[in-house]
Amino acid sequence: MSFLSVRFGIFFLILLLVMKVTRGAKTHQLILLGASYIFYAAGDWRFLALLIGISLAMWQCGLQIGGRDVRSEAKARKAWLILGVFLDLLVLGIFKYAGFFVDTFTAAFGLPRTTIGILLPLGLSFYIFQAVSYLADVYMGKMKAESSLRKVLLYIGFFPQIVSGPIVKARDFFPQLETDHELTWANLSWGGQRFLTGLFKKMVVADRLGVCVDAVFAAPGAYSGVSLLTAVLAYALQIYYDFSGYSDMAIGAARILGFDLGRNFNLPYLAANPSEFWKRWHISLSSWFRDYVYIPLGGNRKGEARTYLNLFLTMLLSGLWHGASWSFVAWGALHGAASAVSRAFGRKRKGERSGSAAWGKASHVLSVILNFCVVSILWIPFRANDFGKTILILRRIITWAPGIHYVYVYALIFGAGLLLTELAAVRCNQGNDIWRPLDLGRFSSRVILCCFILLTAVFAYIGDSAFIYAQF
Numbered sequence: 001m002s003f004l005s006v007r008f009g010i011f012f013l014i015l016l017l018v019m020k021v022t023r024g025a026k027t028h029q030l031i032l033l034g035a036s037y038i039f040y041a042a043g044d045w046r047f048l049a050l051l052i053g054i055s056l057a058m059w060q061c062g063l064q065i066g067g068r069d070v071r072s073e074a075k076a077r078k079a080w081l082i083l084g085v086f087l088d089l090l091v092l093g094i095f096k097y098a099g100f101f102v103d104t105f106t107a108a109f110g111l112p113r114t115t116i117g118i119l120l121p122l123g124l125s126f127y128i129f130q131a132v133s134y135l136a137d138v139y140m141g142k143m144k145a146e147s148s149l150r151k152v153l154l155y156i157g158f159f160p161q162i163v164s165g166p167i168v169k170a171r172d173f174f175p176q177l178e179t180d181h182e183l184t185w186a187n188l189s190w191g192g193q194r195f196l197t198g199l200f201k202k203m204v205v206a207d208r209l210g211v212c213v214d215a216v217f218a219a220p221g222a223y224s225g226v227s228l229l230t231a232v233l234a235y236a237l238q239i240y241y242d243f244s245g246y247s248d249m250a251i252g253a254a255r256i257l258g259f260d261l262g263r264n265f266n267l268p269y270l271a272a273n274p275s276e277f278w279k280r281w282h283i284s285l286s287s288w289f290r291d292y293v294y295i296p297l298g299g300n301r302k303g304e305a306r307t308y309l310n311l312f313l314t315m316l317l318s319g320l321w322h323g324a325s326w327s328f329v330a331w332g333a334l335h336g337a338a339s340a341v342s343r344a345f346g347r348k349r350k351g352e353r354s355g356s357a358a359w360g361k362a363s364h365v366l367s368v369i370l371n372f373c374v375v376s377i378l379w380i381p382f383r384a385n386d387f388g389k390t391i392l393i394l395r396r397i398i399t400w401a402p403g404i405h406y407v408y409v410y411a412l413i414f415g416a417g418l419l420l421t422e423l424a425a426v427r428c429n430q431g432n433d434i435w436r437p438l439d440l441g442r443f444s445s446r447v448i449l450c451c452f453i454l455l456t457a458v459f460a461y462i463g464d465s466a467f468i469y470a471q472f
Helices: 006-021 025-066 074-108 124-139 149-157 170-178 185-218 225-256 274-280 283-294 304-322 326-351 357-384 387-398 409-429 443-459
Strands: none
Touching: 006 025, 025 074, 025 124, 025 149, 025 170, 074 124, 124 149, 124 170, 124 283, 149 170, 185 225, 185 357, 185 409, 185 443, 225 357, 225 387, 225 409, 274 283, 274 326, 274 357, 283 304, 304 326, 326 357, 326 387, 357 387
């Protein structure tokens, strides 16, 4: 069930009505759990049993880990952690990576190609990572094991974020279940406006940019170098507005229900280096990899060489998480290499004597521009998902090859809009997101909101409305 469908609107209104006429934290949790399973089943009912099965297994493993003495039964606790994580990764591996591994094996040994037709369950990559988060947090003592099966089921299956995140850590979600989630005007106003912001990003900006991107990437050999460059920049904008738009809708829907899912984007194209980019882009995933991969590998505690290796391995795994193909692996590896090089260069610059304040600002601006160019170039294999097509696009851009000229005006318009937003953020909020809800108690704010809704309805692109990250 898509956030953009009429079905979701009806579903959500009915849920709000039921929440409004009922009382009690336990009752609301049961209602939200039932609604989450209805939402998931409406997307693909065939994998609902898998979602419930994973949740049951994690509940039991969590009890075994958290119910044992930390010192005397350390081996047993670790065994249950390994078992739980193994089950999670096994399910992820079977459904998401079986075909990739088989294709790689057959290609390596020259065997006949075998196609494995396994459907990817809705939101699998996201709720599996949440399940791992729960077990890891219990094992590390960051939270107690949850005895309530109801709460564990709701955490893993919570509908606003199950399809494409944000990935919420267990220690951040479970405390929010301790209060009764009665509907309030403050949450409705904040969450509703955030949802509408995401709707605008998706339907007005991302989907309209997708017209250019889809056309050019479908036949890159036919388009000129300048057209390909425009399409690459358009995709950099499209994927940002598409995924941050989904995140805004998920965060907004959850806030209406009284839940805080945190922030998932913070103007990532204002980042001055790859590491900062990943602190601003898909923040929930980046922090997940930091807490459960990078730090357990040793982080920056085992010397510079090991730090570079840990950065590279973490980004390599992040690339593999995004998709079961060598293009995504290469994309992750290149981001890992860029992060390592940036860190090494940054340490060298720290040791040098700093110049004037004006030079410092100019250097920072140049770093932001360079980082945006690097990130945009690395989006090419991410979008093309084919090494041959990636090389073709890069070669035609570098040689400024002739071909069909298709400079999409909306890419320029929305690019200028993002630039103005970033400049405002630098001036008004130290480079951070400047989004603020309107005070709907004021007449002028209500007029602005009505105009915003009207603009969204008028300029929305009605076409393919699939979210990019839903495939992951």
